[in-house]
Amino acid sequence: MIADPVPPVFLPTLADLARGRVRSGLTMAPWWWEPLDDAPPAALPGAPVDVAIVGSGFTGLVAALTLLRAGRSVTVLEAGRPGFGASTRNGGQIGSGNQKFRVKTLIAMMGQTKAEALLREGVAMLDHIEALIRDEGIACHFTRCGRFRGAMRPAHYEAMARDMEDLRRHAGVASFMVPRAAQHAEIASDLFHGGSVLPDDASLHPGLYHAGLLDRVQAAGGIVAGQAEVVALRPEARGFTLVTPRGRVQARDVIVATNGYTQHFDSYTRRRIVPVGSALIATGALPPARIAALTPGGRMYGNSARVFSYFRAAPDAPRLIWGGRIGHNAAQTDPRAYAHLARDLLATFPQMADAPVSHAWSGRIGYTFDEFPHLGRTPAGVHYAMGYCGTGVSRATWFGRKIAQQLMGAAEGASEFSDLRFPSHPFAALAPAAVPFVEQWYRLRDRFAF
Numbered sequence: 128m129i130a131d132p133v134p135p136v137f138l139p140t141l142a143d144l145a146r147g148r149v150r151s152g153l154t155m156a157p158w159w160w161e162p163l164d165d166a167p168p169a170a171l172p173g174a175p176v177d178v179a180i181v182g183s184g185f186t187g188l189v190a191a192l193t194l195l196r197a198g199r200s201v202t203v204l205e206a207g208r209p210g211f212g213a214s215t216r217n218g219g220q221i222g223s224g225n226q227k228f229r230v231k232t233l234i235a236m237m238g239q240t241k242a243e244a245l246l247r248e249g250v251a252m253l254d255h256i257e258a259l260i261r262d263e264g265i266a267c268h269f270t271r272c273g274r275f276r277g278a279m280r281p282a283h284y285e286a287m288a289r290d291m292e293d294l295r296r297h298a299g300v301a302s303f304m305v306p307r308a309a310q311h312a313e314i315a316s317d318l319f320h321g322g323s324v325l326p327d328d329a330s331l332h333p334g335l336y337h338a339g340l341l342d343r344v345q346a347a348g349g350i351v352a353g354q355a356e357v358v359a360l361r362p363e364a365r366g367f368t369l370v371t372p373r374g375r376v377q378a379r380d381v382i383v384a385t386n387g388y389t390q391h392f393d394s395y396t397r398r399r400i401v402p403v404g405s406a407l408i409a410t411g412a413l414p415p416a417r418i419a420a421l422t423p424g425g426r427m428y429g430n431s432a433r434v435f436s437y438f439r440a441a442p443d444a445p446r447l448i449w450g451g452r453i454g455h456n457a458a459q460t461d462p463r464a465y466a467h468l469a470r471d472l473l474a475t476f477p478q479m480a481d482a483p484v485s486h487a488w489s490g491r492i493g494y495t496f497d498e499f500p501h502l503g504r505t506p507a508g509v510h511y512a513m514g515y516c517g518t519g520v521s522r523a524t525w526f527g528r529k530i531a532q533q534l535m536g537a538a539e540g541a542s543e544f545s546d547l548r549f550p551s552h553p554f555a556a557l558a559p560a561a562v563p564f565v566e567q568w569y570r571l572r573d574r575f576a577f
């Protein structure tokens with residue numbers, strides 16, 4: 128159990144935050160960072176390495192671990208502190224990576240055989256992260272708690288029921304529907320018109336999962352150098368030179384694992400990833416019985432809105448963690464940018480108006496133009512794995528392993544996602560600026576059901 132950084136009495140309430148009346152008292156950093164230590168940045172390697180990895184999230188660290196265990200020398204270069212990106216900021220909800228398209232839509236797009244293969248690889252991702260955490264002995268509260276998704280409209284409930292049936296038929300995924308009359312067994316809210324449960328979905332503490340991976344990479348001899356932003360990547364006769372403000376690193380191969388934080392040093396990936404903000408708040412410590420009463424199912428939670436919310440109880444303290452899109456009305460360091468999250472929380476749990484709120488933070492997810500994740504090799508010979516579109520805990524873990532295996536030419540690196548074309552867009556550079564308008568449009572459609 129982690130001690131509160133600020134006694135609850137000094138914290139604003141959710142009602143204060145919902146009205147945008149908070150000037151101070153909130154910790155503007157992830158709740159997940161509370162148990163993490165800041166270490167001084169590691170030195171860059173003094174000699175060329177086999178593989179340099181750009182980005183130290185789940186993708187980069189799992190790739191590093193896979194390569195190190197196969198005897199390669201590896202340095203991970205990270206612009207911020209290790210784990211600065213989405214991997215230590217996310218909701219810790221783990222699905223099979225199948226949530227982006229309805230099964231029927233996926234079949235219409237890809238044909239039944241390919242769609243089923245993609246779906247089954249998604250299921251394998253969930254099993255893989257569980258096995259990795261178990262085999263590496265990472266204490267990060269991993270549990271197969273299941274996920275409840277609330278239907279915002281009666282029609283959503285019917286559509287969900289059909290999709291769950293398709294998911295069972297085409298990928299063997301277990302699920303059940305919970306009608307509105309029975310939903311209080313899952314959640315103490317009247318907002319939903321029933322919902323679906325995926326009982327095998329899972330959860331973890333992202334900060335501790337990342338810390339465990341970091342520890343295993345370093346124990347296996349890998350260097351993870353924070354404060355080493357790659358500003359240029361130059362092809363050489365025998366590999367690449369990566370330029371950082373702290374010096375240069377020479378590597379035979381490079382993996383770009385920057386997802387929503389992808390920058391201009393590699394124009395191929397930059398033109399294919401649209402960074403989209405996502406934000407979370409954490410309540411202050413609450414009586415454990417109050418949390419248990421809100422979420423009697425003890426699951427991960429989400430809803431069926433286009434601009435959706437996702438929430439859960441924290442695994443290491445009696446707090447509620449609530450997430451959604453970022454606010455565009457103020458800087459991310461300003462509490463007012465999180466007011467909409469408090470409003471969405473209170474629409475679901477009006478009984479929480481007096482609850483304290485302690486943390487608020489945001490991060491970037493990596494969207495792609497086709498809403499599929501991608502891995503492979505650029506025309507310049509740089510390996511990449513990214514584009515998880517917001518469901519990246521299991522996907523990044525899986526793709527990190529796959530891209531490392533592909534780099535080594537191992538047969539196990541084969542993936543059903545490898546032969547998907549990684550599309551760009553003629554107006555790719557403008558896409559980030561369009562995101563707030565698209566989100567407002569989706570909010571209107573959620574509100575007026577069109």
Ligand SMILES: Cc1cc2nc3c(=O)[nH]c(=O)nc-3n(C[C@H](O)[C@H](O)[C@H](O)COP(=O)(O)OP(=O)(O)OC[C@H]3O[C@@H](n4cnc5c(N)ncnc54)[C@H](O)[C@@H]3O)c2cc1C
Pocket residue numbers: 181182183184185186187204205206207210211212213214215216217218219220221222355356357358384385386387388389390392404405406407437450489490491492493512513515516517518519520521523
């Ligand atoms: C707020 C939020 C909530 C989320 N919730 C969930 C969830 O509940 N479930 C789920 O499955 N997924 C969730 N996701 C998505 C998931 O967290 C990501 O898909 C996943 O962590 C991506 O991991 P990654 O290693 O590929 O990228 P990241 O963890 O984002 O790491 C990329 C790293 O690259 C570094 N970098 C970028 N450019 C450079 C450079 N030039 N030089 C050096 N380093 C560089 C960045 O600093 C960053 O640390 C969420 C994401 C966010 C932001």
